Amino acid sequence: MKHIAESTVRRLSLYLRFLEELEGQGRETISSEVLADSGGTTSAQVRKDLSFFGSFGKRGLGYSVTALAKRLREILGLGQPWQVVIIGAGKIGAALAQYRGFRARGFHVVGIFDSDPAKVGRTLDGVTVSDLAQLERELKQLKPQIAVLTVPADVAQELVQRLTKAGVRGILNFAPATLHAPDGVTVRSVNMALELEILSYALAHER
């Protein structure tokens, strides 16, 4: 398949979220126009985004809410559950471990690791924090595809190596560091301070 831009995938996720809301309300069909408003884009953009994957609509009527939601889940790889481990049981790691939004989307937290003896042994939402020293041993059992990194920046890269070697294919990084991973491993970074800085730029340059 042709390469799909990240911005497109991001919008597909947004469409799906809105479609699931509509499903709950029992709505049957929706037009690209309404879907566009919900995601802050245009109807042409919605149709173009979807057209990369096929044609799911009925002219004159729009899209079937349930059929499109189902298709988007497939496209996004949400048809299957994913096993996720969280590395770092600090404030952010603990918050994420207990975040309902992950499980609701099929992301199952199967392990949490930390090197601080004071945190090892604690239980967060049914999962016990393991010693980071046991990472490799435990990952052999857990076989997670995805890891969430909430560790200090200076150890983040080293953990990418260890996780990659243990078979992890996707890493969501919250440490303020630019990470490098081998081919076949996808790393995404979320940097809260950076988001505030973009806001700062916007406020400083108003008008």
Place this chain on the structure above:
Amino acid sequence: MKHIAESTVRRLSLYLRFLEELEGQGRETISSEVLADSGGTTSAQVRKDLSFFGSFGKRGLGYSVTALAKRLREILGLGQPWQVVIIGAGKIGAALAQYRGFRARGFHVVGIFDSDPAKVGRTLDGVTVSDLAQLERELKQLKPQIAVLTVPADVAQELVQRLTKAGVRGILNFAPATLHAPDGVTVRSVNMALELEILSYALAHER
């Protein structure tokens, strides 16, 4: 000034982070090439990004680390401190309130609000949680420019209205909702589940 793309601003932030590391190491100059590697981009991109704001380098030598860092701080609006309030003292809100990275960048958390009586009155990192019902009254004193929203999605839009009316100019939203704000108010959204979904897409479509 010509409009600057968000992707450019994002990279400027990354350059600044790396420059500050170099400052700590006492390094004096740096080339666009090295700066590019640190942010996962190309030297041409670095030079183009900087060129929007002037020309700061010396040919044959590169950029002065301290001078460029200083200039980037100005460009990003980090020369001044920003007052920030956090709305929602749940897991994520509390974690952010205590996050050192914010203060280090000049973002000062001056208020935290929640509607849950069990949370009102607690102290997080020196700031006492206030009742959300008192939001308007307290914002008159605090005069924050920025708000961080960590509330359930169904009340997020309503809070955008209240915050905007109270003079907030920038909102960093963690609720999984698409928000609309009047002109002159910037909203940025961080959606952790969505980031995992983008990862899911990448893993599902490998090769």
Place this chain on the structure above:
DNA sequence: CTAACTTTGTGAAGAATTTCACAAGCCCCC
């Protein structure tokens, strides 16, 4: 069954962003 209306799917145009490539400027050494 027909006509008026709605909405999709998609090439083509347009806009935005990134990459290329090279002249010009500056340093350093001899």
Place this chain on the structure above:
DNA sequence: GGGGGCTTGTGAAATTCTTCACAAAGTTAG
């Protein structure tokens, strides 16, 4: 003080992403 070696700054080209605009297809009403 001249030459070799780097590195910047920047138009132009290439690429990527978004918007336009419209034929085609389906719906609804009468």
